[in-house]
Amino acid sequence: MQQNLYDKFTVTHSPLTDTRPAAVSVADQLTSYVLGKLQPGMRLPSEADLAERYGVSRVTMREAVKMLAGRGLLDVARGRRAIVRQPDGSVFGDFLTSLIKSDSKHLFDLIQVRRSLEIQSATMAARHASRAGIMAAEAALARMRAAAQDARRGGEDAAAQMRFHQADADFHEALALASGNRVLSYLFEGMALPFRESFHVSLRGQQMRGLSLEDSVAAHAHILACISNGDVKGAGEAMSKLLDDAERNIRMAYSPASLS
Amino acid sequence: MQQNLYDKFTVTHSPLTDTRPAAVSVADQLTSYVLGKLQPGMRLPSEADLAERYGVSRVTMREAVKMLAGRGLLDVARGRRAIVRQPDGSVFGDFLTSLIKSDSKHLFDLIQVRRSLEIQSATMAARHASRAGIMAAEAALARMRAAAQDARRGGEDAAAQMRFHQADADFHEALALASGNRVLSYLFEGMALPFRESFHVSLRGQQMRGLSLEDSVAAHAHILACISNGDVKGAGEAMSKLLDDAERNIRMAYSPASLS
DNA sequence: AGCGTAAAGTAGTCATACAACTATGTAAAG
DNA sequence: CTTTACATAGTTGTATGACTACTTTACGCT
Numbered sequence: 001m002q003q004n005l006y007d008k009f010t011v012t013h014s015p016l017t018d019t020r021p022a023a024v025s026v027a028d029q030l031t032s033y034v035l036g037k038l039q040p041g042m043r044l045p046s047e048a049d050l051a052e053r054y055g056v057s058r059v060t061m062r063e064a065v066k067m068l069a070g071r072g073l074l075d076v077a078r079g080r081r082a083i084v085r086q087p088d089g090s091v092f093g094d095f096l097t098s099l100i101k102s103d104s105k106h107l108f109d110l111i112q113v114r115r116s117l118e119i120q121s122a123t124m125a126a127r128h129a130s131r132a133g134i135m136a137a138e139a140a141l142a143r144m145r146a147a148a149q150d151a152r153r154g155g156e157d158a159a160a161q162m163r164f165h166q167a168d169a170d171f172h173e174a175l176a177l178a179s180g181n182r183v184l185s186y187l188f189e190g191m192a193l194p195f196r197e198s199f200h201v202s203l204r205g206q207q208m209r210g211l212s213l214e215d216s217v218a219a220h221a222h223i224l225a226c227i228s229n230g231d232v233k234g235a236g237e238a239m240s241k242l243l244d245d246a247e248r249n250i251r252m253a254y255s256p257a258s259l260s
Numbered sequence: 261m262q263q264n265l266y267d268k269f270t271v272t273h274s275p276l277t278d279t280r281p282a283a284v285s286v287a288d289q290l291t292s293y294v295l296g297k298l299q300p301g302m303r304l305p306s307e308a309d310l311a312e313r314y315g316v317s318r319v320t321m322r323e324a325v326k327m328l329a330g331r332g333l334l335d336v337a338r339g340r341r342a343i344v345r346q347p348d349g350s351v352f353g354d355f356l357t358s359l360i361k362s363d364s365k366h367l368f369d370l371i372q373v374r375r376s377l378e379i380q381s382a383t384m385a386a387r388h389a390s391r392a393g394i395m396a397a398e399a400a401l402a403r404m405r406a407a408a409q410d411a412r413r414g415g416e417d418a419a420a421q422m423r424f425h426q427a428d429a430d431f432h433e434a435l436a437l438a439s440g441n442r443v444l445s446y447l448f449e450g451m452a453l454p455f456r457e458s459f460h461v462s463l464r465g466q467q468m469r470g471l472s473l474e475d476s477v478a479a480h481a482h483i484l485a486c487i488s489n490g491d492v493k494g495a496g497e498a499m500s501k502l503l504d505d506a507e508r509n510i511r512m513a514y515s516p517a518s519l520s
Numbered sequence: 521a522g523c524g525t526a527a528a529g530t531a532g533t534c535a536t537a538c539a540a541c542t543a544t545g546t547a548a549a550g
Numbered sequence: 551c552t553t554t555a556c557a558t559a560g561t562t563g564t565a566t567g568a569c570t571a572c573t574t575t576a577c578g579c580t
Binding site for chain 2: 021031035036059062063066067070071072073078087091092094095096098099101102105106109110112113115116117119120124181182183184186187
């Protein structure tokens with residue numbers, strides 16, 4: 001969270017001059033404890049215990065716990081003790097989402113960022129994807145195909161469209177996992193969030209360009225085929241084409257005159 | 261923050277069945293308010309006012325405010341009302357920092373991610389950097405050069421080394437800004453945080469390989485020259501070389517036998 | 521051993537009070 | 551008239567205690 005005005009790097013060293021709010025310094029200590037001694041899935045002591053342990057009131061302790069939850073380190077729910085969370089991309093996703101909400105221009109910047117990361121992901125996956133990794137991507141591809149058929153048959157089936165988008169995101173996340181780079185997969189997981197909110201826009205652009213979900217499935221299948229064959233260059237180029245297409249879809253929906 | 265178990269996308273639509281804690285739903289409303297009606301730099305109403313406005317106690321309102329602060333949307337400090345914050349990369353940086361703390365393998369994943377983003381940044385900057393953008397990068401380069409000299413003269417001058425690293429980060433952020441992609445510059449700003457903590461490791465590897473800070477300055481200068489000349493391909497390749505080198509430095513410090 | 525229910529544990533919320541710091545306005549000094 | 555000093559009000563930080571709503575545990579029954 002980088003508690004705003006209280007820069008931990010310049011202050012924390014000398015506890016005697018630590019003028020930060022107690023909640024902040026307790027949060028820092030708790031962070032070290034969680035990251036250092038605990039494993040994902042483990043339960044923390046209760047707020048009351050922690051409060052006593054750190055010598056603060058429960059209100060203050062609660063704030064510290066909430067800060068860690070805000071950084072995605074803990075799962076907190078009513079009635080049960082907090083649980084150490086497995087790292088994931090949701091914090092990054094929320095960051096991107098509010099960025100785009102504050103200025104929609106950021107969406108196009110993000111598309112460009114995503115493009116180069118996806119190309120790297122596909123390239124690396126083609127280089128050293130495992131059998132299991134490819135099977136996971138194939139499963140996601142199958143879900144995309146099924147959702148595409150449902151959406152076609154059901155007309156404006158919003159649920160099927162949502163399933164399609166989810167399977168699409170799963171596919172790209174599977175490739176990132178197959179690339180062996182976990183940070184990359186966290187970033188994709190996070191990017192899926194803001195794209196989910198604009199995916200109906202993308203869909204509209206796709207239809208305006210006379211393309212169907214099945215076309216998208218075929219493009220994804222081609223990428224996976226390249227990866228499966230170890231065709232590094234082909235995988236990168238195919239992914240590049242796919243992302244160019246996705247960008248055209250969104251731009252088309254925003255300003256139909258600007259692009260093919 | 262994606263308040264953990266409480267998925268805003270599946271629940272928020274129907275307020276009647278909103279079983280989330282009050283603090284969470286108030287935080288969502290406040291987020292919309294801040295992102296929609298307020299501009300960076302503006303001050304929020306006091307916690308007491310907000311609490312009354314949303315019909316909750318001050319304790320609950322405080323939690324909501326803290327959640328927004330955690331997402332990097334607000335600056336909160338004792339005695340003064342919260343201020344809407346300009347977007348920046350600190351949230352992303354904290355995310356990466358805790359990721360690396362939980363498993364140092366993530367550092368190498370991050371280096372690969374950074375590599376493709378830096379190449380994209382240099383490429384785009386070469387394509388359409390403004391005069392002002394290039395001057396900003398030149399200024400950062402000058403600071404790098406000065407810090408490198410100080411560090412050489414001062415022996416193990418930790419402060420000069422820190423200045424060098426800061427100027428280095430500024431240089432790359434300046435390129436991202438020159439590329440015109442603001443999301444990219446936020447990401448670089450965030451990545452600088454975890455790299456700051458491992459930069460002395462990188463330095464050690466650099467020395468082990470017989471390279472000096474001046475060599476690094478020269479490599480950066482070459483990149484900037486390419487960008488300044490509009491040499492898109494050259495800029496990308498030069499940046500690629502620089503990042504390969506940086507990775508070698510870190511790997512060398514971790515396991516001296518593994519690489520040149 | 522399995523099940524249901526009572527009891528204990530735990531997070532969520534509230535009201536209130538005071539502490540610590542900041543911002544503001546007012547009066548004295550130059 | 552400007553500047554400084556200070557008292558005052560405004561605002562966030564923290565503590566206490568109580569109660570609610572939900573989850574987990576433990577006990578007793580079948």
